[in-house]
């Protein structure tokens with residue numbers, strides 16, 4: 032770790048997430064419900080949004096070793112594993128923890144309220160029949176879930192025959208996971224058009240992306256440099272950021288030891304890379320917790336401003352006649368109302384929602400149907416931000432919680 | 433070499449170039465003069481255009497080892513060598529062969545008719561006082577000249593103080609040289625704005641560019657991968673082509689053997705790379721000859737078409753009255769006259785000059801002042817293309833000339 036601190040143990044992460052959940056359901060969600068916050072921001076959160084384990088998405092051309100890599104991480108096959116030189120994995124498989132070994136069809140998985148996959152229903156059965164859950168009691172899965180994917184294909188035909196939009200699905204998982212491994216191997220370096228679309232849809236999640244140059248022991252030292260250079264050359268063209276994305280070079284296969292015949296100098300490099308990759312992986316729970324806290328804070332701030340805005344507008348409504356006209360007038364003046372709230376509560380402009388979007392949504396509601404905003408409501412949210420969350424997070428910095 | 437053939441010996445290259453020169457001065461240039469071809473195409477060639485040795489341009493941030501690399505290639509210092517960790521080379525130095533060791537000031541060099549640097553005069557004394565020739569009897573210089581350059585600087589200040597446009601000068605040399613080495617070292621990887629402009633001006637000469645990641649023995653194996661990856665990442669962004677440009681990784685310094693302490697696995701790699709780099713270098717005479725033949729053929733084709741066009745127009749001029757008006761009329765119809773010549777002689781459209789440019793230049797001449805075009809003139813040029821050049825080039829394919 033860059034700052035030299037040790038990774039935070041999973042237990043702590045879990046207890047922080049539990050704390051956030053507690054706070055949300057007792058102090059935040061009730062207000063969100065009363066003020067229809069879900070319509071203005073993002074839908075109300077439920078249990079599964081907190082309980083979902085951090086997850087890792089694997090992407091790459093077919094046969095680059097994605098499924099083999101998962102086996103390497105788990106120390107075992109997941110139920111339904113297919114490994115082979117031809118395109119093998121023919122569906123999206125989420126691999127998660129469970130005492131029993133079990134395969135769960137996509138349609139079933141997408142309706143389970145305790146799983147974070149309800150959102151996938153919108154892609155229809157075309158996709159859901161190519162979606163599967165695989166449950167098994169591997170140790171790593173207690174902390175992280177993995178998402179295996181079908182290889183990105185270069186053939187137009189196979190792509191057309193798919194009953195779903197591969198890129199959209201990848202985008203959905205990319206937005207929700209905590210780390211994305213892009214696998215390449217020395218013989219599958221080319222970035223096909225489809226793979227390029229996949230990589231393009233990762234933009235905005237650049238910080239999650241790690242590249243793996245797998246099967247690196249199959250070429251000699253000089254070829255490895257060429258292959259690696261060619262890979263970086265193409266990736267540099269595809270990713271816009273000037274920061275180089277992290278690449279791990281090695282061979283991740285529990286069945287086969289590192290081959291020392293072709294490149295007798297590679298082993299120490301590959302071993303060092305493997306170690307760093309695992310360290311990166313073990314940081315995920317903390318990174319995921321950081322991300323969740325961050326999003327939670329953003330949400331509570333937004334909820335507070337939302338309630339202040341609604342309260343400010345509601346206060347100006349007449350109690351008797353001309354309600355509709357008054358509401359219309361208030362919404363026309365939305366900008367000056369925003370400014371008034373901003374000044375009164377000394378809030379940063381950047382924390383406010385988009386005024387015209389806010390107005391458009393509010394048009395569908397009767398301002399007077401919202402409850403009156405009380406000081407204690409706002410104070411409650413303020414406390415979450417300034418007392419409760421900092422208390423929770425303190426455990427991060429305390430090595431002996 | 434890709435095709436498995438052995439490089440063509442320098443002697444053969446020299447004799448081919450001598451042959452071209454012979455052809456040019458006896459069969460081509462007399463016609464070019466009569467038909468003012470130099471005004472329409474590029475200036476008439478002179479001895480130095482044929483005699484100039486193939487040359488190699490070195491570019492890179494300061495202190496990446498450009499001057500040290502030249503010393504490594506020559507096995508000696510060139511007169512005026514400066515090597516040091518701070519920006520040392522403060523001028524463009526062309527290093528060429530000569531029996532005596534000598535330094536020649538830029539102003540002198542740019543007026544020597546037997547040297548290919550007259551064109552540099554247009555950059556003025558601001559540049560010429562930062563330009564120098566360095567002559568010495570190193571073996572490699574019998575075949576190749578080298579161009580050492582001041583390091584590309586990242587400081588705005590030093591750049592502003594320059595009395596010439598660095599990028600324009602680089603462009604001038606890039607267009608005229610046969611190979612361009614871009615040097616980097618693990619601690620000078622960043623591509624500054626100026627370096628980017630320099631690299632941008634190499635576009636169109638992509639096939640000449642070779643990258644050297646120098647001082648590669650100063651970092652361990654894993655760092656080397658990172659550094660190399662980061663380099664390729666940035667280069668991929670700067671160069672537009674999907675083909676990866678060739679990179680040599682190593683340490684090119686005759687004073688210091690390859691350091692094996694930091695990276696005990698690097699030596700075999702660096703040695704293999706050094707070998708390939710030298711092989712690449714030794715191919716330059718042939719590549720340069722190829723390029724010269726190619727340009728010569730283009731020139732003769734263009735001269736033939738030029739003469740046919742002038743002849744076709746001249747033929748239509750009245751012998752007595754209304755000459756000016758007739759010439760104006762012919763020039764207005766330039767497109768249909770082009771088409772007529774193209775049809776009559778079955779010439780490819782792409783070989784013709786730009787019609788409006790041709791017309792604009794021809795306006796400055798009196799059509800009747802050109803000599804009459806005879807069959808034997810055209811036949812002479814045709815023979816150069818179909819008999820003389822092929823005969824010359826045959827020596828390339830004949831291993832026992």
Ligand SMILES: Nc1ncnc2c1ncn2[C@@H]1O[C@H](COP(=O)(O)OP(=O)(O)OP(=O)(O)O)[C@@H](O)[C@H]1O
Pocket residue numbers: 091092093094095096097098099100113114115116117118119120121180181182183245246281282283284287
């Ligand atoms: N590190 C490795 N070294 C050598 N061979 C490997 C390595 N990883 C995987 N393989 C082999 O490559 C082939 C493809 O592996 P695998 O099925 O895991 O790839 P995949 O990326 O999951 O492919 P698909 O996209 O088709 O599901 C298999 O034959 C496997 O044994």
Ligand SMILES: Nc1ncnc2c1ncn2[C@@H]1O[C@H](COP(=O)(O)OP(=O)(O)OP(=O)(O)O)[C@@H](O)[C@H]1O
Pocket residue numbers: 492493494495496497498499500501514515516517518519520521522581582583584646647682683684685688
């Ligand atoms: N391969 C190498 N390994 C280690 N050190 C090197 C190597 N090549 C050059 N150096 C050292 O780096 C420093 C800069 O070298 P040099 O002067 O040749 O660079 P340069 O690119 O010509 O710089 P400038 O642009 O300032 O002329 C010197 O101290 C030199 O000894």
Ligand SMILES: [Mg+2]
Pocket residue numbers: 097098099113114119120179180181182
């Ligand atoms: Mg697979």
Ligand SMILES: [Mg+2]
Pocket residue numbers: 498499500514515520521580581582583
């Ligand atoms: Mg120098």
